[in-house]
Amino acid sequence: AYDWLAAERRRFLFALPSDTPSSPQAVRIVLLDLYDETRPLFIDLLSPTSSFPNITGARLTLLAPHRFLLKVDRSGQDTSTFVILSFSKGLQLLIRPRGLPATALIGDVLRLDPVSIADLQGSVNALDNSTEVRVSAWGWQGPSPLEGRTAVTAVGGQAFFTDLRIVARVDRSPISLIFSSPGLLPYLPPPLLLRPGSARRLRLTQEPLGIFVDEAFYQQPRVELLDEGDNVVEYDRYSLLEVQLKSANGSVLDDLSGTRTVQVVDGVASWSDLQIRSSSSSSF
Structure with missing residues:
Protein backbone atom coordinates (compact mmCIF):
# COMPACT_ATOMS: atom_id res chain seq x y z
CA ALA A 1 0.00 0.00 0.00
CA PHE A 87 7.69 21.97 -0.06
CA SER A 88 9.49 25.29 -0.24
CA LYS A 89 12.63 25.72 -2.32
CA GLY A 90 14.91 23.12 -0.79
CA LEU A 91 14.39 24.37 2.77
CA GLN A 92 16.13 22.10 5.25
CA LEU A 93 18.09 21.98 8.47
CA LEU A 94 21.85 22.02 8.24
CA ILE A 95 24.70 22.31 10.68
CA ARG A 96 27.85 24.40 10.33
CA PRO A 97 30.61 22.66 8.33
CA ARG A 98 32.73 22.06 11.42
CA GLY A 99 29.92 19.82 12.66
CA LEU A 100 29.93 17.60 15.71
CA PRO A 101 32.95 16.29 17.59
CA ALA A 102 34.00 12.74 16.76
CA THR A 103 33.62 11.59 20.36
CA ALA A 104 31.42 12.46 23.33
CA LEU A 105 32.44 12.20 26.98
CA ILE A 106 29.65 10.80 29.14
CA GLY A 107 28.08 13.48 31.34
CA ASP A 108 30.12 16.34 29.85
CA VAL A 109 28.51 19.15 27.84
CA LEU A 110 28.79 18.63 24.08
CA ARG A 111 30.49 21.44 22.22
CA LEU A 112 28.11 21.87 19.31
CA ASP A 113 28.09 24.40 16.55
CA PRO A 114 24.71 26.11 16.06
CA VAL A 115 22.15 24.40 13.84
CA SER A 116 21.10 26.73 11.05
CA ILE A 117 17.83 27.08 9.16
CA ALA A 118 19.04 27.27 5.58
CA ASP A 119 18.29 26.26 2.02
CA LEU A 120 20.20 23.68 0.03
CA GLN A 121 22.67 26.33 -1.08
CA GLY A 122 23.56 27.06 2.56
CA SER A 123 21.90 30.49 2.80
CA VAL A 124 20.78 31.00 6.40
CA ASN A 125 17.35 32.53 7.03
CA ALA A 126 18.59 35.25 9.38
CA LEU A 127 15.04 36.54 9.95
CA ASP A 128 13.89 33.27 11.54
CA ASN A 129 13.35 33.79 15.29
CA SER A 130 10.53 31.31 15.85
CA THR A 131 11.43 27.87 14.48
CA GLU A 132 11.80 25.24 17.20
CA VAL A 133 14.58 22.75 16.58
CA ARG A 134 14.69 19.43 18.44
CA VAL A 135 17.47 16.93 18.90
CA SER A 136 17.03 13.25 19.74
CA ALA A 137 18.98 10.00 19.67
CA TRP A 138 18.38 8.36 16.30
CA GLY A 139 17.19 4.75 16.61
CA TRP A 140 17.83 4.63 20.38
CA GLN A 141 15.92 1.94 22.29
CA GLY A 142 14.80 2.76 25.84
CA PRO A 143 14.84 6.08 27.77
CA SER A 144 16.56 8.95 26.02
CA PRO A 145 20.26 9.29 26.86
CA LEU A 146 20.17 13.06 26.29
CA GLU A 147 20.25 15.49 29.22
CA GLY A 148 19.78 19.25 29.02
CA ARG A 149 17.57 21.21 26.64
CA THR A 150 16.59 19.08 23.67
CA ALA A 151 14.33 21.73 22.10
CA VAL A 152 15.44 25.31 21.44
CA THR A 153 14.04 28.21 19.41
CA ALA A 154 16.12 29.64 16.60
CA VAL A 155 17.55 33.14 16.96
CA GLY A 156 18.60 34.80 13.74
CA GLY A 157 18.13 31.53 11.88
CA GLN A 158 20.32 29.55 14.27
CA ALA A 159 19.50 27.16 17.13
CA PHE A 160 22.04 26.93 19.96
CA PHE A 161 22.28 23.77 22.07
CA THR A 162 24.47 24.94 24.94
CA ASP A 163 23.90 22.37 27.71
CA LEU A 164 23.35 19.09 25.88
CA ARG A 165 24.89 16.04 27.56
CA ILE A 166 24.84 12.28 26.91
CA VAL A 167 24.36 9.94 29.87
CA ALA A 168 24.61 6.30 28.82
CA ARG A 169 26.74 3.18 28.91
CA VAL A 170 29.71 3.37 26.56
CA ASP A 171 28.94 -0.14 25.32
CA ARG A 172 25.92 1.46 23.54
CA SER A 173 28.40 3.37 21.36
CA PRO A 174 28.18 4.81 18.77
CA ILE A 175 25.20 7.16 19.09
CA SER A 176 23.61 9.18 16.29
CA LEU A 177 21.96 12.53 16.93
CA ILE A 178 19.23 13.84 14.64
CA PHE A 179 18.11 17.48 14.48
CA SER A 180 14.55 18.05 13.31
CA SER A 181 11.75 20.58 13.12
CA PRO A 182 8.15 20.24 11.85
CA GLY A 183 7.97 21.00 8.16
CA LEU A 184 11.74 20.98 7.63
CA LEU A 185 13.96 18.17 6.42
CA PRO A 186 16.01 16.78 9.34
CA TYR A 187 19.77 16.69 9.63
CA LEU A 188 21.54 13.46 10.60
CA PRO A 189 25.27 14.06 11.25
CA PRO A 190 27.88 11.29 11.54
CA PRO A 191 27.60 9.12 14.69
CA LEU A 192 29.45 9.90 17.91
CA LEU A 193 31.76 7.51 19.72
CA LEU A 194 31.09 7.41 23.47
CA ARG A 195 33.93 7.63 25.99
CA PRO A 196 33.85 7.63 29.83
CA GLY A 197 33.42 11.11 31.27
CA SER A 198 34.47 12.77 34.51
CA ALA A 199 34.32 10.73 37.71
CA ARG A 200 31.04 11.35 39.58
CA ARG A 201 30.92 8.63 42.24
CA LEU A 202 32.69 5.63 43.76
CA ARG A 203 31.64 1.99 43.76
CA LEU A 204 33.01 -0.55 46.24
CA THR A 205 33.63 -3.72 44.25
CA GLN A 206 35.55 -5.70 46.87
CA GLU A 207 34.87 -5.44 50.59
CA PRO A 208 37.56 -6.05 53.23
CA LEU A 209 37.31 -9.54 54.73
CA GLY A 210 39.32 -11.58 57.26
CA ILE A 211 39.91 -8.69 59.68
CA PHE A 212 42.01 -9.47 62.76
CA VAL A 213 43.85 -7.04 65.03
CA ASP A 214 47.44 -6.36 63.96
CA GLU A 215 47.09 -8.49 60.81
CA ALA A 216 46.65 -7.36 57.23
CA PHE A 217 43.13 -7.89 55.94
CA TYR A 218 42.81 -11.25 54.21
CA GLN A 219 40.86 -9.46 51.45
CA GLN A 220 41.73 -5.83 50.81
CA PRO A 221 39.17 -3.27 49.55
CA ARG A 222 38.87 -2.25 45.90
CA VAL A 223 36.97 0.79 44.58
CA GLU A 224 36.02 1.90 41.05
CA LEU A 225 35.63 5.48 39.82
CA LEU A 226 32.40 5.84 37.81
CA ASP A 227 31.12 8.58 35.52
CA GLU A 228 27.50 9.75 35.35
CA GLY A 229 26.57 6.80 33.14
CA ASP A 230 28.10 4.24 35.55
CA ASN A 231 31.10 3.62 33.29
CA VAL A 232 34.51 2.96 34.84
CA VAL A 233 36.74 5.98 34.16
CA GLU A 234 39.46 3.82 32.63
CA TYR A 235 41.70 6.70 31.60
CA ASP A 236 42.12 7.88 35.24
CA ARG A 237 45.65 7.10 36.40
CA TYR A 238 46.28 10.11 38.61
CA SER A 239 43.48 10.47 41.20
CA LEU A 240 44.22 9.65 44.83
CA LEU A 241 41.76 7.83 47.08
CA GLU A 242 41.98 7.74 50.88
CA VAL A 243 40.40 5.21 53.22
CA GLN A 244 39.41 5.98 56.82
CA LEU A 245 38.26 3.96 59.79
CA LYS A 246 35.17 5.23 61.59
CA SER A 247 33.41 4.14 64.73
CA ALA A 248 29.72 3.32 64.91
CA ASN A 249 28.93 6.93 65.86
CA GLY A 250 30.81 8.32 62.84
CA SER A 251 33.98 9.59 64.50
CA VAL A 252 37.28 8.89 62.75
CA LEU A 253 39.52 6.35 64.52
CA ASP A 254 43.29 6.40 64.36
CA ASP A 255 43.62 2.63 64.57
CA LEU A 256 44.03 1.95 60.83
CA SER A 257 47.59 1.31 59.66
CA GLY A 258 49.10 0.58 56.27
CA THR A 259 48.98 2.63 53.08
CA ARG A 260 45.76 4.61 53.44
CA THR A 261 46.07 6.72 50.28
CA VAL A 262 46.56 4.96 46.93
CA GLN A 263 46.74 6.14 43.35
CA VAL A 264 44.06 5.10 40.91
CA VAL A 265 45.13 2.82 38.05
CA ASP A 266 42.81 2.54 35.03
CA GLY A 267 39.89 3.86 37.09
CA VAL A 268 40.39 1.38 39.97
CA ALA A 269 41.89 1.95 43.43
CA SER A 270 43.23 -1.12 45.28
CA TRP A 271 44.67 -1.37 48.76
CA SER A 272 47.15 -4.08 49.76
CA ASP A 273 48.39 -3.73 53.37
CA LEU A 274 45.60 -2.29 55.52
CA GLN A 275 45.29 -3.58 59.05
CA ILE A 276 43.73 -2.52 62.34
CA ARG A 277 45.73 -1.98 65.47
CA SER A 278 44.20 -2.68 68.89
CA SER A 279 41.03 -0.64 69.10
CA SER A 280 38.79 0.31 71.99
CA SER A 281 35.81 0.19 69.63
CA SER A 282 34.31 -3.16 68.74
CA SER A 283 32.18 -1.75 65.90
CA PHE A 284 33.70 0.26 63.11
Whole structure:
Protein backbone atom coordinates (compact mmCIF):
# COMPACT_ATOMS: atom_id res chain seq x y z
CA ALA A 1 0.00 0.00 0.00
CA TYR A 2 3.06 2.25 0.21
CA ASP A 3 4.54 2.72 -3.25
CA TRP A 4 5.83 5.27 -5.73
CA LEU A 5 3.58 8.29 -5.79
CA ALA A 6 4.94 11.35 -7.55
CA ALA A 7 7.95 12.54 -9.50
CA GLU A 8 9.55 15.87 -10.33
CA ARG A 9 12.46 15.59 -12.77
CA ARG A 10 15.04 13.46 -10.95
CA ARG A 11 13.42 13.70 -7.51
CA PHE A 12 10.83 11.18 -6.37
CA LEU A 13 8.42 11.18 -3.44
CA PHE A 14 7.31 8.05 -1.60
CA ALA A 15 4.85 7.56 1.27
CA LEU A 16 5.95 4.90 3.78
CA PRO A 17 5.12 3.85 7.32
CA SER A 18 7.53 5.33 9.83
CA ASP A 19 10.22 3.19 11.46
CA THR A 20 8.33 2.23 14.61
CA PRO A 21 8.74 -1.21 16.23
CA SER A 22 4.99 -1.56 16.75
CA SER A 23 2.17 -0.93 14.28
CA PRO A 24 2.75 2.19 12.12
CA GLN A 25 1.55 5.35 13.83
CA ALA A 26 2.91 7.90 11.38
CA VAL A 27 3.45 8.51 7.71
CA ARG A 28 7.00 9.00 6.46
CA ILE A 29 7.42 11.07 3.30
CA VAL A 30 10.71 10.16 1.63
CA LEU A 31 12.35 12.46 -0.90
CA LEU A 32 14.80 10.51 -3.07
CA ASP A 33 17.17 12.56 -5.21
CA LEU A 34 18.83 10.50 -7.95
CA TYR A 35 21.88 12.73 -7.71
CA ASP A 36 22.40 11.54 -4.13
CA GLU A 37 20.71 8.17 -3.72
CA THR A 38 22.74 7.23 -0.65
CA ARG A 39 21.21 9.94 1.54
CA PRO A 40 17.43 10.07 1.10
CA LEU A 41 15.68 12.85 2.99
CA PHE A 42 12.48 12.27 4.91
CA ILE A 43 9.76 13.91 7.01
CA ASP A 44 7.67 12.11 9.63
CA LEU A 45 4.10 13.43 9.61
CA LEU A 46 2.01 13.26 12.79
CA SER A 47 -1.37 14.75 13.50
CA PRO A 48 -1.35 17.34 16.33
CA THR A 49 -3.09 14.97 18.74
CA SER A 50 -2.85 11.24 18.21
CA SER A 51 -0.96 10.64 14.93
CA PHE A 52 -2.49 8.21 12.41
CA PRO A 53 -3.29 4.87 14.10
CA ASN A 54 -3.90 1.69 12.09
CA ILE A 55 -2.59 2.98 8.78
CA THR A 56 -3.32 0.74 5.81
CA GLY A 57 -2.22 2.98 2.96
CA ALA A 58 -0.96 6.43 2.00
CA ARG A 59 -0.92 8.17 -1.37
CA LEU A 60 0.46 11.44 -2.68
CA THR A 61 -1.06 13.40 -5.56
CA LEU A 62 0.79 16.26 -7.24
CA LEU A 63 -1.40 19.38 -7.14
CA ALA A 64 1.12 21.99 -8.27
CA PRO A 65 4.90 22.45 -8.23
CA HIS A 66 6.15 21.70 -4.68
CA ARG A 67 2.56 21.08 -3.51
CA PHE A 68 1.01 17.65 -2.84
CA LEU A 69 -2.14 16.12 -1.42
CA LEU A 70 -1.56 13.25 1.03
CA LYS A 71 -4.37 10.73 1.47
CA VAL A 72 -4.12 8.39 4.49
CA ASP A 73 -6.36 5.32 4.76
CA ARG A 74 -6.93 3.55 8.10
CA SER A 75 -8.43 0.20 8.93
CA GLY A 76 -11.94 0.21 10.42
CA GLN A 77 -12.77 3.65 8.98
CA ASP A 78 -14.85 4.48 5.92
CA THR A 79 -13.30 7.91 5.47
CA SER A 80 -9.74 8.98 4.68
CA THR A 81 -7.54 11.67 6.19
CA PHE A 82 -6.23 14.33 3.79
CA VAL A 83 -3.19 16.54 4.40
CA ILE A 84 -1.82 19.28 2.14
CA LEU A 85 2.00 19.26 1.85
CA SER A 86 3.95 22.24 0.60
CA PHE A 87 7.69 21.97 -0.06
CA SER A 88 9.49 25.29 -0.24
CA LYS A 89 12.63 25.72 -2.32
CA GLY A 90 14.91 23.12 -0.79
CA LEU A 91 14.39 24.37 2.77
CA GLN A 92 16.13 22.10 5.25
CA LEU A 93 18.09 21.98 8.47
CA LEU A 94 21.85 22.02 8.24
CA ILE A 95 24.70 22.31 10.68
CA ARG A 96 27.85 24.40 10.33
CA PRO A 97 30.61 22.66 8.33
CA ARG A 98 32.73 22.06 11.42
CA GLY A 99 29.92 19.82 12.66
CA LEU A 100 29.93 17.60 15.71
CA PRO A 101 32.95 16.29 17.59
CA ALA A 102 34.00 12.74 16.76
CA THR A 103 33.62 11.59 20.36
CA ALA A 104 31.42 12.46 23.33
CA LEU A 105 32.44 12.20 26.98
CA ILE A 106 29.65 10.80 29.14
CA GLY A 107 28.08 13.48 31.34
CA ASP A 108 30.12 16.34 29.85
CA VAL A 109 28.51 19.15 27.84
CA LEU A 110 28.79 18.63 24.08
CA ARG A 111 30.49 21.44 22.22
CA LEU A 112 28.11 21.87 19.31
CA ASP A 113 28.09 24.40 16.55
CA PRO A 114 24.71 26.11 16.06
CA VAL A 115 22.15 24.40 13.84
CA SER A 116 21.10 26.73 11.05
CA ILE A 117 17.83 27.08 9.16
CA ALA A 118 19.04 27.27 5.58
CA ASP A 119 18.29 26.26 2.02
CA LEU A 120 20.20 23.68 0.03
CA GLN A 121 22.67 26.33 -1.08
CA GLY A 122 23.56 27.06 2.56
CA SER A 123 21.90 30.49 2.80
CA VAL A 124 20.78 31.00 6.40
CA ASN A 125 17.35 32.53 7.03
CA ALA A 126 18.59 35.25 9.38
CA LEU A 127 15.04 36.54 9.95
CA ASP A 128 13.89 33.27 11.54
CA ASN A 129 13.35 33.79 15.29
CA SER A 130 10.53 31.31 15.85
CA THR A 131 11.43 27.87 14.48
CA GLU A 132 11.80 25.24 17.20
CA VAL A 133 14.58 22.75 16.58
CA ARG A 134 14.69 19.43 18.44
CA VAL A 135 17.47 16.93 18.90
CA SER A 136 17.03 13.25 19.74
CA ALA A 137 18.98 10.00 19.67
CA TRP A 138 18.38 8.36 16.30
CA GLY A 139 17.19 4.75 16.61
CA TRP A 140 17.83 4.63 20.38
CA GLN A 141 15.92 1.94 22.29
CA GLY A 142 14.80 2.76 25.84
CA PRO A 143 14.84 6.08 27.77
CA SER A 144 16.56 8.95 26.02
CA PRO A 145 20.26 9.29 26.86
CA LEU A 146 20.17 13.06 26.29
CA GLU A 147 20.25 15.49 29.22
CA GLY A 148 19.78 19.25 29.02
CA ARG A 149 17.57 21.21 26.64
CA THR A 150 16.59 19.08 23.67
CA ALA A 151 14.33 21.73 22.10
CA VAL A 152 15.44 25.31 21.44
CA THR A 153 14.04 28.21 19.41
CA ALA A 154 16.12 29.64 16.60
CA VAL A 155 17.55 33.14 16.96
CA GLY A 156 18.60 34.80 13.74
CA GLY A 157 18.13 31.53 11.88
CA GLN A 158 20.32 29.55 14.27
CA ALA A 159 19.50 27.16 17.13
CA PHE A 160 22.04 26.93 19.96
CA PHE A 161 22.28 23.77 22.07
CA THR A 162 24.47 24.94 24.94
CA ASP A 163 23.90 22.37 27.71
CA LEU A 164 23.35 19.09 25.88
CA ARG A 165 24.89 16.04 27.56
CA ILE A 166 24.84 12.28 26.91
CA VAL A 167 24.36 9.94 29.87
CA ALA A 168 24.61 6.30 28.82
CA ARG A 169 26.74 3.18 28.91
CA VAL A 170 29.71 3.37 26.56
CA ASP A 171 28.94 -0.14 25.32
CA ARG A 172 25.92 1.46 23.54
CA SER A 173 28.40 3.37 21.36
CA PRO A 174 28.18 4.81 18.77
CA ILE A 175 25.20 7.16 19.09
CA SER A 176 23.61 9.18 16.29
CA LEU A 177 21.96 12.53 16.93
CA ILE A 178 19.23 13.84 14.64
CA PHE A 179 18.11 17.48 14.48
CA SER A 180 14.55 18.05 13.31
CA SER A 181 11.75 20.58 13.12
CA PRO A 182 8.15 20.24 11.85
CA GLY A 183 7.97 21.00 8.16
CA LEU A 184 11.74 20.98 7.63
CA LEU A 185 13.96 18.17 6.42
CA PRO A 186 16.01 16.78 9.34
CA TYR A 187 19.77 16.69 9.63
CA LEU A 188 21.54 13.46 10.60
CA PRO A 189 25.27 14.06 11.25
CA PRO A 190 27.88 11.29 11.54
CA PRO A 191 27.60 9.12 14.69
CA LEU A 192 29.45 9.90 17.91
CA LEU A 193 31.76 7.51 19.72
CA LEU A 194 31.09 7.41 23.47
CA ARG A 195 33.93 7.63 25.99
CA PRO A 196 33.85 7.63 29.83
CA GLY A 197 33.42 11.11 31.27
CA SER A 198 34.47 12.77 34.51
CA ALA A 199 34.32 10.73 37.71
CA ARG A 200 31.04 11.35 39.58
CA ARG A 201 30.92 8.63 42.24
CA LEU A 202 32.69 5.63 43.76
CA ARG A 203 31.64 1.99 43.76
CA LEU A 204 33.01 -0.55 46.24
CA THR A 205 33.63 -3.72 44.25
CA GLN A 206 35.55 -5.70 46.87
CA GLU A 207 34.87 -5.44 50.59
CA PRO A 208 37.56 -6.05 53.23
CA LEU A 209 37.31 -9.54 54.73
CA GLY A 210 39.32 -11.58 57.26
CA ILE A 211 39.91 -8.69 59.68
CA PHE A 212 42.01 -9.47 62.76
CA VAL A 213 43.85 -7.04 65.03
CA ASP A 214 47.44 -6.36 63.96
CA GLU A 215 47.09 -8.49 60.81
CA ALA A 216 46.65 -7.36 57.23
CA PHE A 217 43.13 -7.89 55.94
CA TYR A 218 42.81 -11.25 54.21
CA GLN A 219 40.86 -9.46 51.45
CA GLN A 220 41.73 -5.83 50.81
CA PRO A 221 39.17 -3.27 49.55
CA ARG A 222 38.87 -2.25 45.90
CA VAL A 223 36.97 0.79 44.58
CA GLU A 224 36.02 1.90 41.05
CA LEU A 225 35.63 5.48 39.82
CA LEU A 226 32.40 5.84 37.81
CA ASP A 227 31.12 8.58 35.52
CA GLU A 228 27.50 9.75 35.35
CA GLY A 229 26.57 6.80 33.14
CA ASP A 230 28.10 4.24 35.55
CA ASN A 231 31.10 3.62 33.29
CA VAL A 232 34.51 2.96 34.84
CA VAL A 233 36.74 5.98 34.16
CA GLU A 234 39.46 3.82 32.63
CA TYR A 235 41.70 6.70 31.60
CA ASP A 236 42.12 7.88 35.24
CA ARG A 237 45.65 7.10 36.40
CA TYR A 238 46.28 10.11 38.61
CA SER A 239 43.48 10.47 41.20
CA LEU A 240 44.22 9.65 44.83
CA LEU A 241 41.76 7.83 47.08
CA GLU A 242 41.98 7.74 50.88
CA VAL A 243 40.40 5.21 53.22
CA GLN A 244 39.41 5.98 56.82
CA LEU A 245 38.26 3.96 59.79
CA LYS A 246 35.17 5.23 61.59
CA SER A 247 33.41 4.14 64.73
CA ALA A 248 29.72 3.32 64.91
CA ASN A 249 28.93 6.93 65.86
CA GLY A 250 30.81 8.32 62.84
CA SER A 251 33.98 9.59 64.50
CA VAL A 252 37.28 8.89 62.75
CA LEU A 253 39.52 6.35 64.52
CA ASP A 254 43.29 6.40 64.36
CA ASP A 255 43.62 2.63 64.57
CA LEU A 256 44.03 1.95 60.83
CA SER A 257 47.59 1.31 59.66
CA GLY A 258 49.10 0.58 56.27
CA THR A 259 48.98 2.63 53.08
CA ARG A 260 45.76 4.61 53.44
CA THR A 261 46.07 6.72 50.28
CA VAL A 262 46.56 4.96 46.93
CA GLN A 263 46.74 6.14 43.35
CA VAL A 264 44.06 5.10 40.91
CA VAL A 265 45.13 2.82 38.05
CA ASP A 266 42.81 2.54 35.03
CA GLY A 267 39.89 3.86 37.09
CA VAL A 268 40.39 1.38 39.97
CA ALA A 269 41.89 1.95 43.43
CA SER A 270 43.23 -1.12 45.28
CA TRP A 271 44.67 -1.37 48.76
CA SER A 272 47.15 -4.08 49.76
CA ASP A 273 48.39 -3.73 53.37
CA LEU A 274 45.60 -2.29 55.52
CA GLN A 275 45.29 -3.58 59.05
CA ILE A 276 43.73 -2.52 62.34
CA ARG A 277 45.73 -1.98 65.47
CA SER A 278 44.20 -2.68 68.89
CA SER A 279 41.03 -0.64 69.10
CA SER A 280 38.79 0.31 71.99
CA SER A 281 35.81 0.19 69.63
CA SER A 282 34.31 -3.16 68.74
CA SER A 283 32.18 -1.75 65.90
CA PHE A 284 33.70 0.26 63.11
